[in-house]
Amino acid sequence: MELFAELSVLIVIATVVAVIMRLLRQPLIIGHILTGLIVGPIVLDLVHSVETLALLGEIGIAILLFTVGLHLNPQIIQRFGRVSLITGLGQVTFTSVVGYLVCLALGFDSLTSFYIAVALSFSSTIIIMKLIADKGDLDVLYAKIAIGFLLVQDLIAVMLLLGVPLFSSSNLSFSTVIVFLLSGVVLIAFVILASRFFISRANTFISESHEFLLLFAIAWGIGIAALFQFFGFSLESGALIAGIALASLPARHEISARLMPLRDFFIVMFFIFLGSQMQLGDISNLIPTAIGLSLLVLIGNPIILMIIMGLLGYRKKTSLQTGFTVAQISEFSLILVALALSLGHVEQSVLSLVTLVGLITIFGSTYLVMYSDQIYTMLAPALGMFERKGAHEPRLKRENYTxxxxxxxxxxxxxxxxxxxxxxxxxxxxxxxxxxxxxxxxxxxxxxxxxxxxxxxxxxxxxxxxxxxxxxxxxxxxxxxxxxxxxxxxxxxxxxxxxxxxxxxxxxxxxxxxxxxxxxxxxxxxxxxxxxxxTDRTKYEALRGKHIQHLQLRIAIGHEHPRLPRRSL
Incomplete structure (x- = not known):
């Protein structure tokens, strides 16, 4: 089959499967991976241009991480709440430690156990934002906390993607680490300075033409990714840094919006590629392990987060609903393990295992998040252990409030x-x-x-x-x-x-x-x-001044106007 015909068939099958996912109210990422299984050697065996599909997938990863970086404005770190930092760092740390020990017990070597454990600790910002928006809970406390610690997780993922290539060095030493770190600092400084002193000043020129803006964004994102790869870093880390460098530009939202269709198309190819590389023997052998690790994510991650939030003083319902938002693994998890495979750190079966865990946990967590209120009603009597005893008892002395x-x-x-x-x-x-x-x-x-x-x-x-x-x-x-x-x-x-x-x-x-x-x-x-x-302009000007002062006060106390996220994977 010719390449054009092969890609056409893949897209048609992906669309049909996506329709089924929409009817089942499931994230489309599940459909894309299932499409890969269908067109791979397990069912139809239609994928023969493996290198082309892998290349399209790499472009998709670069654009995805570039757009993620666009939303990681460095200034937003100042607005991280104590809760977001503690829950984000705490959950990733505890899940990684528990996951590592479980993987060692299952017979994996230490490096493979490390990658699987870290993959289990990340949750999908894209999927959770979509589910929370569909449920209409963007203004609810658990959603605000979840969005905060998911952003913390994204920043941890950035650092991991930067550091992973270091472990591929055959002669790892102190001097190698220092040279690697210095190279990273120089590269990042170059990208940040270029965006600060050149691109920011040319912002008006770049934004004048929508076509040129799109072309520039693609060139910048993929170009920086290629530059990082040339100097021994991962293209994933380069794409993220390229996005972060532009996160302060006024045109960042338009860049993100215009890249969205392109990103969605290429990232579909990545997930199809993942699914197509899974072998029937791998799946049958990995199912018991995948189910065990999925239970760790679906049950263990929420429990870990509920314990942390209980210690911070939150009520059991808020803790449970927030816990359900970490009951799936992230697209970052798949990207990280795919990177480890390309560096020779893990085998293909490990990527297949993590992909299976992704399918199970994303499917399961969708229902946990959407029906969290009903689940809480059933479990409420047993959740008292996750509240700090005596921390929030009603005050004995009460006054009459009108x-x-x-x-x-x-x-x-x-x-x-x-x-x-x-x-x-x-x-x-x-x-x-x-x-x-x-x-x-x-x-x-x-x-x-x-x-x-x-x-x-x-x-x-x-x-x-x-x-x-x-x-x-x-x-x-x-x-x-x-x-x-x-x-x-x-x-x-x-x-x-x-x-x-x-x-x-x-x-x-x-x-x-x-x-x-x-x-x-x-x-x-x-x-x-x-x-x-x-039409009294004087009155409007006076009102405008008062409104600006009021909005500045709202920003100072951390208030933001609600904004629905764009539909995505």
């Missing part, structure tokens, strides 16, 4: 200012220990607790509350708050937040007094401004 606010997020912050101006005695309830600590230090009456826990709601005296507001975008939680508030004081006014019209109407039918739909409310507010100010 206003109670559940959730001090972006919307809740505006309510706080209003309560102060009103002169009302108010209480803030939140399930983020960091938020409670900041509020308490600021002199605000604050209570740590999970509003989704009926027992906790009963412990709060709502009998004097005349106004109860929930900014928590969860229907079941808002239902519980409404029931608790009305049971304690039938005359209380209850306001909640919803993100869908159907949810808002359901809340009204239930009896809730007012439902906040943030996006609709924002449009109404802007329309009222137009009616009020008409």
């Amino acid at each position: 206003v109670v606010l559940f959730g001090c997020n972006r919307i809740g912050y505006d309510f706080l200012e209003s309560f102060v101006r009103m002169g009302e005695r108010f209480l803030v309830v939140d399930h983020d220990p960091e938020t409670i600590r900041a509020l308490t230090e600021g002199g605000v009456a604050a209570e740590f607790g999970d509003a989704g826990d009926p027992d906790f709601l009963e412990s709060i005296d709502l009998s004097k509350a005349e106004l109860v507001i929930s900014t928590i975008p969860d229907n079941e939680t808002n239902h519980l708050i409404y029931k608790a508030a009305k049971a304690a004081n039938p005359r209380s006014i209850v306001m909640v937040v919803a993100h869908r019209v159907a949810d808002a109407l359901a809340h009204y039918e239930e009896g809730i007094d007012y439902v906040i739909l943030p996006h609709f409310l924002g449009g109404q507010h802007a329309a009222e401004l137009v009616v009020k100010f008409k």
Whole structure:
């Protein structure tokens, strides 16, 4: 079969399998690997241009890591929360240690055990962001924590990809390590300086033409990757550094958006290549080991993260939901082991094993994340061990509050200012220990607790509350708050937040007094401004200045406007 016809058949089969994955609501990465299995020697044996497919896959890896680097703005490190750093570093460390010991017990040598263990410790930012967005949980606490520590994992992966080629040296010594490190520093410095003093100044020229911007981005990303490979580093590390170097450019979002279709096409070839290299004998022999390692990821990783978050003071529901976000391995895991294979550090069977683990864990974790609320309801009685005993018991001394606010997020912050101006005695309830600590230090009456826990709601005296507001975008939680508030004081006014019209109407039918739909409310507010100010530029300028000050304050306290991620693998 000619190369063009071969690629055409691969794309058609990949599309058919992708349709099935969409119907099953599974990440497309599973479909791409299954496509590789179908077109490989196990089923149809259609892949004969192996070198071409491998080359297309390498281009896909380079573009994928380049776009990942574009979103790793060095300035964002300053905004890492303590929780993200501790959970990210802690989970990777503990999973790697446990995974290493398990692999040694299974008979793997030390180097192979190291690669498998590290591969098991990384979770997929792309898949988790997609699942959280589909579930509508981007504003929920567990999602914010997960996105933070996944970014920490990505940075750890960057350092690993830089360091792995060092171990391929046959005469490894102290001087070799020093030369390697110095070479890396010089290369990275060259790329950063080139982007800072040349590309940033030519940003306007580069951005004037969309076609030239795309061509420049491809040339920069693949060119730097090739440069790193020439000097003995991995092309993967070069592509990441190339992206990070451009992460501060104003045009980074447009570059990422324009590369997305190209990235998706080539990365499909990479995953198809992975699947096509798996042999029937490998799969049958590796299935028991793959299942065991998959259970370590699906069960062990969440438990490790729940223990860490419990020690940090988080409630069991937040810990469980966050734990489920690390119940799969990452595309970085596959890339890392593929790199190890190319360097001769591991055998093909190891890559097949990790690929099988990827299929199992990505499939399983999808349902864990999507149905985490229902799973929590079933497991709640047994999860008490993951909460720090006595750390968040309700205070014995309570005062009568006329206003109670559940959730001090972006919307809740505006309510706080209003309560102060009103002169009302108010209480803030939140399930983020960091938020409670900041509020308490600021002199605000604050209570740590999970509003989704009926027992906790009963412990709060709502009998004097005349106004109860929930900014928590969860229907079941808002239902519980409404029931608790009305049971304690039938005359209380209850306001909640919803993100869908159907949810808002359901809340009204239930009896809730007012439902906040943030996006609709924002449009109404802007329309009222137009009616009020008409075409008076002076008033708009004054409002603009106040708005800029308000936004700068929001940035200072870590608030960001919600943004849905683009659909991806």
